[in-house]
Amino acid sequence: MTPPRIVLASDEVHLWFVSLQGSAEQRAIAHALLDEAEQTQAARFHFDRDRFRFIFAHAALRRVLARVLEVAPPSLRFTKGPAGKPSIASATPAPLHFNLSHAHEYALIGLSRDYPIGVDLEWSGRDVEYNDIVSRFFSTIEKQAWAALAPSEFPTAFFRAWTRKEAYVKARGAGLGHASENYSVDFSPAGAGGLIADELDPTAPDRFQLHPIVAPDGYNAAWSAEVTRAKAMRVTLHKTLI
Template identity: 40%
Template sequence: MDEPRVDVWTVPLDGAPATVAALSLMLSGREAERAGRCRFEADRRRFVVAHGALRRILAGYLDVPPEELRLERGHHGKPRLADGAELRFNLSHCGELALVAVSRHAEVGVDVDRLRPGLPVEAFAERFFPASDARFVAAAAGPMERGERFLRLWTRKEAVVKAAGARLTQGLGLPVLTDPDTDTDTDVVRDPSGQIRGVWSVRDLPVPDGCLAALAVAGAAAPRVSVRHAHRGSAWV
């Protein structure tokens, strides 16, 4: 079987007012309503840019106007194209960065999160993660490395959960590191409990310092990943 191809788009969310205004016109009524419910202006801007950019990206693959795309939510809220197109995608955003993963056929999930110093990650991992994950976190040299190891596991679990259209509670016990001491780009993940069906290829993604991100793709074949960059300003207008 050929390796799946996935494009991962990085989207800066610190858009200028003109960019935010232009992207807001591409949103559906439901998306605009959700944006309007944001309490803080920064959160509204990030939502508009993330979801408007998602529409622009998908429209480029499908050669249709972005405002005409019909998106719907599937199992456990996973977004998909309403017309049954084979294009698969997923969106994650944290702070001023969003990631959009796109594949022609394989289900994909992506997650990005930022480090939060001071969180009791060791206790959380011991309570909710598999024993091997808890040992991986606890074996770190200090609090910063423990936080990084925990977030590496967390983003991988989230990416699989989002790709599978599952619930986060189902993914906490999912082992997502085949061998922490092996220097491989991709791990093949299976849920021993059977709650999350299928086989998933999981890998870390390059993101700015202070954040970690992961990608999950259906199947055991390591995906061919192309990282692409969405531009600020007029490129989205």
């Protein structure tokens, strides 16, 4: 059965959490959806676990995009921007923006019809040198907020902050060219999770939305899009991909 088409309105963001677990048969089907470049990239992973997760994540992205564009998943071709952010290479009837993040056993896919979007997913089970990363990559505002925390709050606060910072810079498509110590996000427990300031782009807090996402247990996630804060966006969160 062909999955139903996904129709995106201008004021909508669609988000998917996708499990990266599957049988050998499911993995073979997913692998067949990838193009030669993706298959080559998958083959470079040293560990089977990482290779299989890459295959499932990128096949899931193709399936989602195919449902929007009404094309076969293997027919999609991608290109990359100056900072490496992928986009669809072939012409489409309307703009379509997407982003993919994967961590441990899940992937997160974000779609927007008209607005550049970024998503980030992090697994809180990995070892992190919190204070070292904060000192190197957090802004002055964020360091002040971090200093006010109790050590017991570090793990939760760090991943709240990191997913939001990553989602924002991915929405910009700027990569490492937009240094993370120059912009600040709200990662307080009671905060809205938005962009507070960007020294490199002072108008950005009014031009970008940034929001946390309710993620599976053990994960943190966020999405951002270049759409004015005044515009109300409807968010649809899909827990599984069918």
